[in-house]
Amino acid sequence: MISEFPHLIDLDDHPVSWWNGLLRQAQDILRDPALYANSCRGKIMGTLFYEPSTRTQMSFQTAMLRLGGTIIGFDNPQTSSVAKGENLKDTTKIVSGYSDVLVIRHPVPGAAKAAALTADCPVINAGDGGHLHPTQTLTDLLTLKCEKGTLSGLTIGLCGDLLNGRTVHSLCKAMSKYPDNRFIFISTRELAMPSYIKDVVRAHGCTFEETESLEDALPKLDMLYMTRIQRERFPSEEAYLAQKDTYILTTKKMKLARPDMIVMHPLPRVDEIEVAVDDDPRAMYFKQARYGMYVRMSLILTMLQSTAKTELLRGHVHSGIVCRDPRCITHKETYLPRSFTGTGTTLTCEYCDERLLLEH
Numbered sequence: 638m639i640s641e642f643p644h645l646i647d648l649d650d651h652p653v654s655w656w657n658g659l660l661r662q663a664q665d666i667l668r669d670p671a672l673y674a675n676s677c678r679g680k681i682m683g684t685l686f687y688e689p690s691t692r693t694q695m696s697f698q699t700a701m702l703r704l705g706g707t708i709i710g711f712d713n714p715q716t717s718s719v720a721k722g723e724n725l726k727d728t729t730k731i732v733s734g735y736s737d738v739l740v741i742r743h744p745v746p747g748a749a750k751a752a753a754l755t756a757d758c759p760v761i762n763a764g765d766g767g768h769l770h771p772t773q774t775l776t777d778l779l780t781l782k783c784e785k786g787t788l789s790g791l792t793i794g795l796c797g798d799l800l801n802g803r804t805v806h807s808l809c810k811a812m813s814k815y816p817d818n819r820f821i822f823i824s825t826r827e828l829a830m831p832s833y834i835k836d837v838v839r840a841h842g843c844t845f846e847e848t849e850s851l852e853d854a855l856p857k858l859d860m861l862y863m864t865r866i867q868r869e870r871f872p873s874e875e876a877y878l879a880q881k882d883t884y885i886l887t888t889k890k891m892k893l894a895r896p897d898m899i900v901m902h903p904l905p906r907v908d909e910i911e912v913a914v915d916d917d918p919r920a921m922y923f924k925q926a927r928y929g930m931y932v933r934m935s936l937i938l939t940m941l942q943s944t945a946k947t948e949l950l951r952g953h954v955h956s957g958i959v960c961r962d963p964r965c966i967t968h969k970e971t972y973l974p975r976s977f978t979g980t981g982t983t984l985t986c987e988y989c990d991e992r993l994l995l996e997h
C-alpha cells in the first residue's frame with residue numbers, strides 16, 4: 638500500500654542520502670536559526686502523545702514554533718475522545734484533517750504505521766512501544782556528526798535495556814548502514830538485543846559482540862550509549878526489580894574510557910548515570926537533547942516540502958494469521974489488514990517486525 642504522503646515510521650522508509658540531507662540541513666539551521674524563522678508560517682503540527690514524554694514532545698513543539706508554525710494536540714489521551722473509546726483510526730483521521738503534519742507517540746508497537754495508513758497528512762513516529770524511535774536516532778546521528786565528526790568507523794557500546802529500548806533498536810539499524818561501525822551490546826542475558834536487530838547488523842556486514850561487563854567494554858569505545866531499564870514494558874514489578882541498577886556509570890568507571898569517548902543517553906536518566914558524571918566533558922547527553930530540536934526543525938521542514946510517497950505495506954495480507962506478539966497493534970485495532978512480508982514458512986509482521994514461523 639503506497640501512501641501519497643512522505644511519512645517517517647522507520648528510517649528505512651527513506652534512503653541514507655535522505656538522512657544525510659536532513660542532517661546537513663540541521664547543521665545549516667544550527668549555524669543560523671534566524672534564516673529559518675518563517676519557513677513554516679501558516680502551517681500546523683498536530684501532536685498525539687498517548688505516552689509520557691518531555692524531550693520528544695517539547696523539542697517537536699519548539700521546533701515548529703521556531704520555524705514560525707503553530708501546534709495543536711494532546712499529551713494525555715484521557716482528556717481527549719480516546720477516553721470515550723475512540724479508536725486510533727478515527728482520532729488520526731480527524732486530527733490529520735486539521736494538521737499539515739502529525740507527530741504520534743504510542744505505547745503499542747506498530748501504532749505509528751497504523752496511524753499513517755489512514756492519515757490525511759504526513760505522520761512522524763515519535764516512538765511506538767518498545768519498537769522504534771526514528772527521530773531519536775536522527776538526534777543521535779546529528780550529535781555524532783557534530784561531536785565525533787563522522788558516522789563511520791566507530792565502535793559503539795550500547796548498555797542497559799537492549800530488549801525493550803526502542804532508541805537502541807533504531808540507532809543500531811541506522812548505524813549499521815554506515816561503513817565500518819562495530820557494536821558492543823552490554824546487557825544482562827534477559828535484556829539482550831532482539832535477534833531481528835542482530836540480523837540487520839549482520840546483513841550490513843557490521844560486527845558486534847555481546848558482554849555483560851561495562852568495565853570490559855569501556856576502554857574500546859568511541860561512544861557509549863546508556864539507556865534506562867524500561868520499567869513500563871516489564872510484565873511484572875518483580876521482573877523489573879531483578880534488572881534495576883545492574884549498570885551504573887560512575888566517575889570511577891569513566892576513568893577506564895578513552896579521553897575522546899563520548900557518553901550519550903536518550904534521557905530520561907533514572908539512576909544509570911551517576912549525577913557527578915555530568916561534569917565530565919565527555920558527557921554529551923544534555924547537548925544531545927538540544928541537537929534533537931534542530932534535527933526536528935529540519936525534519937518538519939523536509940516533511941512539509943517533500944512530495945515523496947511512502948510505501949507503508951509491502952507484503953501480503955493473510956487474514957487467517959495473527960501476529961505472535963500479543964502487544965502488536967493488530968491485536969488492539971482489529972480492523973487493520975494483517976499484512977506480512979516474507980514467503981514460505983517465515984513471515985514478518987509489517988507493524989511490529991515480529992517474526993512468525995509457520996508449521997506445515
Ligand code: NCD
Pocket residue numbers: 692693764770773803804864865903904905
Ligand atoms: C526515550 C524514549 O521515549 O524511548 N526517550 C526519549 O524519547 N528521549 C528513552 C526512554 O524513555 O528511556
